[in-house]
Amino acid sequence: MNKRKIIRIILAVLIVLNMAAIFCLSAQKAVQSDETSAGFITALCKALVSRFDSLSPQEKENLVASLSFAVRKGAHMAEFAALSFLCSLFAASFGVKPKNFAAAFVFTVFYAATDEFHQLFVEGRSGQLSDVCVDSAGALLGAGAAILLCLLFLKLFKRKKSRNSAE
Numbered sequence: 001m002n003k004r005k006i007i008r009i010i011l012a013v014l015i016v017l018n019m020a021a022i023f024c025l026s027a028q029k030a031v032q033s034d035e036t037s038a039g040f041i042t043a044l045c046k047a048l049v050s051r052f053d054s055l056s057p058q059e060k061e062n063l064v065a066s067l068s069f070a071v072r073k074g075a076h077m078a079e080f081a082a083l084s085f086l087c088s089l090f091a092a093s094f095g096v097k098p099k100n101f102a103a104a105f106v107f108t109v110f111y112a113a114t115d116e117f118h119q120l121f122v123e124g125r126s127g128q129l130s131d132v133c134v135d136s137a138g139a140l141l142g143a144g145a146a147i148l149l150c151l152l153f154l155k156l157f158k159r160k161k162s163r164n165s166a167e
Helices: 004-028 030-048 055-094 098-119 127-167
Strands: none
Touching: 004 055, 004 098, 030 055, 030 127, 055 127, 098 127
């Protein structure tokens, strides 16, 4: 098996794992999702806010609540940026062409829409067009990062190739 096929298999496995993680997080009931977010934000505050442990329970709760919206939307963006990045690299393994990156982006946005549709059937959750937009922004960031990475590798490969032919 050649190197390109191995890379495609690895990327395909990572894509499926990423999609499964998104699905599992979306399948959490609202109460469980809120607890997961609060636990993550609390751990983040403990790591980044030096005086967090000295705050009163009410102050801790208020701080966590005030960060909840931004962290949750950031998590949406991050999970779809990762998916789009992986899909873009997979698509680029068939050629570094704009249409391949566009296909990876469209696939990711489609998955974001199906994810929101899935949440319509989860207790206490709702599918929201605004979340598809946030997910799509993350997908755009992921695709952009993949494009930059591919362009960098192409430039380095051309430089190496021209050095080798000059010798």
